[in-house]
Amino acid sequence: MTAQRIHNFNAGPAALPLPVLEKIQASFLNFNDSGMSITEISHRSSHFDAVINDAVERARQLLKLDDTWHVLFIQGGASLQFAMIPMNFLGQGQTADYINTGTWSTKAIKEAQIQKKTIQVTASSEDKNFSYIPEAIPCTPGARYVHITTNNTIKGTRFAQFPETGGIPLVADMSSDIFSRPLPMEKFGLIYAGAQKNLGPSGTCMVSIKKDFLETAEDDLPSMLKYSTYAAKNSMYNTPPCFGIYTIGLVLKWIQEQFGTLEKMAAFNEQKAAILYDVIDGSGFYRGTARKDSRSLMNVTFRLPTEELEKKFVADALKKGMGGLKGHRSVGGCRASIYNAATMESVMALKEFMTSFEKENG
Amino acid sequence: MTAQRIHNFNAGPAALPLPVLEKIQASFLNFNDSGMSITEISHRSSHFDAVINDAVERARQLLKLDDTWHVLFIQGGASLQFAMIPMNFLGQGQTADYINTGTWSTKAIKEAQIQKKTIQVTASSEDKNFSYIPEAIPCTPGARYVHITTNNTIKGTRFAQFPETGGIPLVADMSSDIFSRPLPMEKFGLIYAGAQKNLGPSGTCMVSIKKDFLETAEDDLPSMLKYSTYAAKNSMYNTPPCFGIYTIGLVLKWIQEQFGTLEKMAAFNEQKAAILYDVIDGSGFYRGTARKDSRSLMNVTFRLPTEELEKKFVADALKKGMGGLKGHRSVGGCRASIYNAATMESVMALKEFMTSFEKENG
Numbered sequence: 001m002t003a004q005r006i007h008n009f010n011a012g013p014a015a016l017p018l019p020v021l022e023k024i025q026a027s028f029l030n031f032n033d034s035g036m037s038i039t040e041i042s043h044r045s046s047h048f049d050a051v052i053n054d055a056v057e058r059a060r061q062l063l064k065l066d067d068t069w070h071v072l073f074i075q076g077g078a079s080l081q082f083a084m085i086p087m088n089f090l091g092q093g094q095t096a097d098y099i100n101t102g103t104w105s106t107k108a109i110k111e112a113q114i115q116k117k118t119i120q121v122t123a124s125s126e127d128k129n130f131s132y133i134p135e136a137i138p139c140t141p142g143a144r145y146v147h148i149t150t151n152n153t154i155k156g157t158r159f160a161q162f163p164e165t166g167g168i169p170l171v172a173d174m175s176s177d178i179f180s181r182p183l184p185m186e187k188f189g190l191i192y193a194g195a196q197k198n199l200g201p202s203g204t205c206m207v208s209i210k211k212d213f214l215e216t217a218e219d220d221l222p223s224m225l226k227y228s229t230y231a232a233k234n235s236m237y238n239t240p241p242c243f244g245i246y247t248i249g250l251v252l253k254w255i256q257e258q259f260g261t262l263e264k265m266a267a268f269n270e271q272k273a274a275i276l277y278d279v280i281d282g283s284g285f286y287r288g289t290a291r292k293d294s295r296s297l298m299n300v301t302f303r304l305p306t307e308e309l310e311k312k313f314v315a316d317a318l319k320k321g322m323g324g325l326k327g328h329r330s331v332g333g334c335r336a337s338i339y340n341a342a343t344m345e346s347v348m349a350l351k352e353f354m355t356s357f358e359k360e361n362g
Numbered sequence: 363m364t365a366q367r368i369h370n371f372n373a374g375p376a377a378l379p380l381p382v383l384e385k386i387q388a389s390f391l392n393f394n395d396s397g398m399s400i401t402e403i404s405h406r407s408s409h410f411d412a413v414i415n416d417a418v419e420r421a422r423q424l425l426k427l428d429d430t431w432h433v434l435f436i437q438g439g440a441s442l443q444f445a446m447i448p449m450n451f452l453g454q455g456q457t458a459d460y461i462n463t464g465t466w467s468t469k470a471i472k473e474a475q476i477q478k479k480t481i482q483v484t485a486s487s488e489d490k491n492f493s494y495i496p497e498a499i500p501c502t503p504g505a506r507y508v509h510i511t512t513n514n515t516i517k518g519t520r521f522a523q524f525p526e527t528g529g530i531p532l533v534a535d536m537s538s539d540i541f542s543r544p545l546p547m548e549k550f551g552l553i554y555a556g557a558q559k560n561l562g563p564s565g566t567c568m569v570s571i572k573k574d575f576l577e578t579a580e581d582d583l584p585s586m587l588k589y590s591t592y593a594a595k596n597s598m599y600n601t602p603p604c605f606g607i608y609t610i611g612l613v614l615k616w617i618q619e620q621f622g623t624l625e626k627m628a629a630f631n632e633q634k635a636a637i638l639y640d641v642i643d644g645s646g647f648y649r650g651t652a653r654k655d656s657r658s659l660m661n662v663t664f665r666l667p668t669e670e671l672e673k674k675f676v677a678d679a680l681k682k683g684m685g686g687l688k689g690h691r692s693v694g695g696c697r698a699s700i701y702n703a704a705t706m707e708s709v710m711a712l713k714e715f716m717t718s719f720e721k722e723n724g
Binding site: 194 | 366367368370372373374375376377383386390391392395398401402403404405437438439444445449473477558563565582585600609683691
């Protein structure tokens with residue numbers, strides 16, 4: 001940790017790799033010898049072409065996407081994707097399945113329903129406050145897609161394996177675990193992720209779509225709400241969120257340079273999460289909120305014996321330079337978000353703090 | 363000009379005030395003693411509340427907006443506004459007028475038509491390649507709004523005065539001249555501006571809506587496509603484009619500290635534009651493309667005797683540290699974009715270059 005920097009356990013916007021921030025800072029007045037800030041260069045320039053093409057290429061390399069896939073950058077966050085997906089893929093008489101594993105899945109379902117699209121919620125873990133990932137997931141014959149949220153930031157769960165759908169493409173909100181592990185891309189038709197957890201600053205959503213899936217999309221839609229508009233123009237039908245795309249490219253470069261592959265990134269994430277879950281499981285003081293087989297590697301959610309102790313935990317941690325440990329306002333408790341950029345140093349600092357806090361207050 | 367920085371005449375993304383860039387750079391690893399970058403702080407934190415409230419308040423002060431107005435930040439650029447405006451304000455049986463003054467107006471019209479909304483193009487300057495602003499502008503009785511583009515970046519024209527509409531609210535795309543001059547806000551129902559010309563980095567669109575106008579909007583729309591969603595949550599229904607909003611706040615602060623009011627900002631802009639138009643008008647070499655009474659103060663568009671000379675002009679200027687002078691790819695020629703952040707030093711450098719280039723090549 002650099003002097004003055006805290007250990008940042010925010011759920012999103014979240015910690016970014018320090019080398020990436022330092023690189024942005026160093027070149028902020030003069031990007032790539034252009035004599036301009038990255039925030040001042042034209043998106044129609046060769047400077048920016050190189051930026052966006054680099055980000056796309058690195059995403060392709062890490063996810064092993066061949067040219068049957070588009071890699072797009074769209075504004076509006078995952079929340080706009082909740083609306084665009086049914087808008088683009090559910091025409092008259094078509095239907096899709098949704099699996100409800102928490103707050104964000106519920107919102108995705110709502111945005112399809114607002115548009116009066118025909119969808120089925122084929123599985124849900126609402127019966128136990130979304131503390132687990134459902135196993136038995138039936139599919140509706142002829143469904144256009146099955147929508148899932150791969151990692152549930154608020155409830156601290158994730159799909160460790162992805163559902164068998166009998167060939168129906170998965171459409172997945174990966175906002176909180178994109179690039180944290182390798183993916184069986186052959187199962188997916190579309191994946192999307194708001195940048196602000198694992199990728200970059202808020203304001204950019206990365207979307208990858210299989211080309212043959214895109215070809216089945218509705219066409220009679222406003223330009224900015226059609227995936228085909230972005231696919232046809234390398235995400236530059238209008239001015240894209242340049243600073244966000246630039247940062248995402250740097251973050252992907254950092255993953256490649258530091259870890260090489262998503263297999264190695266995943267191993268590091270498993271190691272970090274295990275350290276915190278071991279503290280929780282070895283204690284009678286902390287209590288994990290997610291079922292063990294459904295635990296997220298990105299968002300470690302836990303409770304303390306009382307709400308007073310939870311408040312004290314969050315406040316004392318902040319005094320020791322650890323921020324963002326309060327649980328989501330909708331569920332309470334504590335949460336340590338440890339995305340790709342969370343360092344081992346941060347995780348070890350939290351482990352030590354948890355141990356000493358338990359000793360002093362347990 | 364700081365060493366290594368160029369005089370940036372880009373049309374957008376465009377020059378930002380150097381003191382703003384320096385401030386962002388200096389605090390990029392530790393925003394406001396948070397121990398985090400502005401790109402890493404939670405939008406639900408008191409840190410970010412202060413950022414967004416400051417930006418909103420400064421926009422209100424400069425535009426003299428009382429609490430009958432919302433000030434919102436929305437992603438997707440002006441292009442998404444082209445779709446959202448008819449979506450929100452044209453219900454069954456309702457109609458609106460559009461004035462067509464160039465590329466962006468044409469796109470706004472197209473996005474209403476894609477949605478099969480009933481609109482009329484009541485005035486257009488297409489007959490003369492959009493080189494002027496139409497004077498006689500009839501209004502359709504009962505129209506919900508009259509849409510205009512206040513400044514036409516590509517054609518180099520602007521509405522010097524705003525149309526009389528007999529009380530029908532103007533809805534205005536101000537992407538390229540927002541905060542460049544005072545506005546008679548009583549004429550408007552909604553104004554919007556993509557940030558990347560006069561406000562900040564690309565990826566954020568500022569939208570101000572009169573509350574009573576918003577109350578007439580359609581409700582049965584996807585959450586992210588309804589203005590009321592943003593109005594109800596201070597633009598934070600989902601994670602907003604935090605870095606963009608932060609930068610916009612700094613730019614507005616810079617206007618207030620450097621100029622005080624939009625009247626003074628406008629005077630500076632008039633002074634800068636006059637310097638370049640005087641070179642053009644005093645020359646038999648350069649030829650302005652916009653009718654004099656319709657000339658933009660933000661985008662000075664001009665031709666040289668031949669396309670070869672235009673290419674040489676742009677290339678020679680770049681060698682002398684002046685960038686972004688190529689006209690829009692759809693019209694050719696040359697264009698100097700001199701938004702609020704363009705310095706007098708940059709304008710004087712361009713004036714001198716234009717004069718010497720004419721001497722050498724005229």
